[in-house]
Amino acid sequence: MKIALVGYGKMGKIIDGVSQSRGHEVVARLRETPTIENLNDADVVIEFSNPEVAFQNIKTCLENKIPVICGTTGWLDKKPEIERIALENNTAFLYGSNFSLGVNLFFALNENLAKIMNKFSEYNCQLEEIHHIHKLDAPSGTAISLAEGIIHNSNFEAWKLDETKEKELGIFAIRENEVPGTHSVFYRSEVDEIEIKHTAYNRNGFALGAVIAAEWIVDKKGVFAMKDVLGL
Numbered sequence: 001m002k003i004a005l006v007g008y009g010k011m012g013k014i015i016d017g018v019s020q021s022r023g024h025e026v027v028a029r030l031r032e033t034p035t036i037e038n039l040n041d042a043d044v045v046i047e048f049s050n051p052e053v054a055f056q057n058i059k060t061c062l063e064n065k066i067p068v069i070c071g072t073t074g075w076l077d078k079k080p081e082i083e084r085i086a087l088e089n090n091t092a093f094l095y096g097s098n099f100s101l102g103v104n105l106f107f108a109l110n111e112n113l114a115k116i117m118n119k120f121s122e123y124n125c126q127l128e129e130i131h132h133i134h135k136l137d138a139p140s141g142t143a144i145s146l147a148e149g150i151i152h153n154s155n156f157e158a159w160k161l162d163e164t165k166e167k168e169l170g171i172f173a174i175r176e177n178e179v180p181g182t183h184s185v186f187y188r189s190e191v192d193e194i195e196i197k198h199t200a201y202n203r204n205g206f207a208l209g210a211v212i213a214a215e216w217i218v219d220k221k222g223v224f225a226m227k228d229v230l231g232l
């Protein structure tokens with residue numbers, strides 16, 4: 001499979017190595033907006049850039065009928081428009097706030113726990129995410145996915161950074177050194193605390209998941225999520 005990497009920073013470089021180790025040809029390594037010329041006839045694009053440029057990058061690839069796997073976070077207000085463009089162009093799009101197997105299992109655990117905890121008003125819920133100091137967006141895309149999983153299965157109506165009012169789920173975002181990504185969900189009562197936590201030791205799991213998603217999507221049409229790839 002011919003893979004174009006749009007965004008060639010911390011993630012793009014690891015994805016390059018994983019792609020080659022799985023027998024793929026990396027035909028483009030871009031740190032600029034793609035064009036049909038510089039995508040070099042790719043079968044699939046893996047996009048890890050930044051929140052400012054992701055929308056335009058994805059749009060260009062989809063309009064050229066190239067399927068896109070996107071891991072860039074912090075641009076989600078425009079996701080419905082991207083999904084429409086993918087369908088209009090009869091191609092495929094998959095956004096994952098987090099491509100690691102562990103976090104996708106954690107998402108399922110989080111939703112099941114939220115269903116149970118919703119029956120017990122003694123407990124209040126909060127989210128915490130910790131990332132490296134270079135991260136541009138807050139809260140993390142993964143924390144937003146966790147919050148959506150809880151809201152869908154509870155009486156919370158929305159999430160909010162830091163301090164909250166009733167029916168708002170609080171997310172606390174901490175920036176610390178070179179932390180690759182740590183997410184915790186807390187349920188606290190007057191007398192105790194339940195915590196579920198995922199800690200990424202490095203970025204390799206994110207990269208492997210993105211390449212597996214690219215292998216899965218290459219012959220498909222439509223809008224997908226990592227759940228579809230993993231059969232969850």
Ligand SMILES: NC(=O)C1=CN([C@@H]2O[C@H](COP(=O)(O)OP(=O)(O)OC[C@H]3O[C@@H](n4cnc5c(N)ncnc54)[C@H](OP(=O)(O)O)[C@@H]3O)[C@@H](O)[C@H]2O)C=CC1
Pocket residue numbers: 006007008009010011012030031032033034048049050051053057070071072073074096097098099100203206
């Ligand atoms: N979904 C997931 O599993 C994960 C998602 N992420 C997300 O992925 C994104 C990238 O993370 P990371 O690799 O750590 O970030 P980096 O800052 O290390 O890399 C970003 C890259 O994008 C390049 N870039 C800048 N402008 C453009 C443009 N117009 N078109 C294409 N590329 C451009 C930068 O080039 P230059 O340096 O020249 O500016 C750089 O190479 C972030 O949004 C992060 O939150 C990260 C890890 C896992």
Ligand SMILES: O=C(O)C1=N[C@H](C(=O)O)C[C@H](O)C1
Pocket residue numbers: 073097098131135139140141142143180181182
């Ligand atoms: O910026 C990062 O580094 C990460 N971003 C993703 C997010 O926003 O959730 C995934 C991972 O936590 C690393």
